[in-house]
Amino acid sequence: MKPIRTLVLAALFPVVTAAAALAAMSPARQAIFDEYLSAARTAEARFEASTVRGETFFRGQHTGGKVDTPSCTSCHTSDLKKPGKSRAGKDIEPMAASVNSKRYTDAADVAKWLKRNCSDVLGRECTAPEKADVLAYLLSL
């Protein structure tokens, strides 16, 4: 039985850490995150957001989008506590929720950028679970 318990715990671990990180969220952020979570659960009934999947997605190399932006980090860089750079040469404010209190507080802005950037990086819209995972990851930073 032990290995199974460890496995279950290991699988739960990211969920738990995500939950812990998300626990301290401002009401505005919580509301936005909850919206994405429930959308994901509409798609997948048992969905739990995972910061690990979110990170893998955010840092991963994708195909289908534009050649010069194969990853979210193409513009946001790998240090999310530092500013990134837009293709048009402007600084992008840091993505980590902990260093940028303005992030993830305006639902329209979050939706707008997910729509634009998923199309730029993947050449398609992101799925509801992908969005919830990425948000969980960025909110945990």
Add this chain to the structure above:
Amino acid sequence: MRADPNKRIPVWDRLVRTFHWGLVAAVTIALATGFLETASLLDLHVAAGVLIGVLLALRVVWGFTGTTYARFASFVVSPPTLSRHVAAMLRGTAKPHVGHNPLGGWMILSLMTTLTVLLVTGVAVLGGVLKDGPLAPFASFATGRQLKELHELAAFTLLALIGLHVTGIVVESLRTRESLIVAMLRGWKHRRADAEPAPPRQAMPALAGILSLLVLLSAGVATAHFSRLPVAGLPSQPLDTVYAKECGACHSPHHPSIATAATWASVMRGLDRHFGDNASLDAPVATRLAAYLADNGAEHWDTQASNRLARSAATDPLRITATDGWQRLHRHVDKTVFDRKSVGGRVNCSRCHGDAEAGRFDPRAIHIPEEKQTP
């Protein structure tokens, strides 16, 4: 070894000499900065112009109130007298003059007239093209551009006149065996029997002072007054805040005045394929921004930017930086500076133009940021 005072005749008083050499300096600066046509030198060019204006005003007043040889009456002769002098010169029988000879006198008048033309057209160019100064409320961009040609023509005329003036001085110095340049520096010439002195006149320094003060004061007050009038055709509102946020997210926000309503409409139609980026907006926001751009497009303004950037390039109709006007305005800018990280490409107008978001693009507000030093 001082010359015998009785053998000296005072000709150019201190004011005339100060005017002359001050003018030489100011005109040199104005011509040099003008022909270089560098944005950063415009301030100096305008300052030199103002100095020339002040010097001219003082000299004109002194020409009616000053010492004998400062008076216009002493050196401005009628055309028949002038032609008699030229004929005598050609025969080699012309007498030396204590002050300016008739040709010299006409040269002074031509120089002063040309300088006046340069001043008036200069202020009109500043007003029409840069929407600055006392003529800004009255001069359109088109007028300013036309007068710029005249301003340049007058500058070449001035160069030619200066050439003739210097030639005349050399010829006359050789002919009379007395250096006119030295005379203009120390103020006196040697007394000689064959030179006829002009009828002496008493200087009226108090009157000159009052007149000069009046002229300069009224010019100053008029300039200050007209410079403060509202200027039609120059944007005065700050950028719409939603526009500045949405269209300033990836690059500095463009002022609506730098492209026509038609160009903006095309930009807004293609936001999901915006120069390689997806810049799509929610329909209500997009509609609002499209209306804002249409209402404030180049057609509504009369600035250098609205006039010269409005005609889009056939090859790349949505790019302001592809317009012939943009290319021409930046032809002297080193191409590599646009690649600096601190600039981030041609698209970021406000990195270099401190007043880009006000739609002004005054050359005096240009500051190209240095490359950031990354440790």
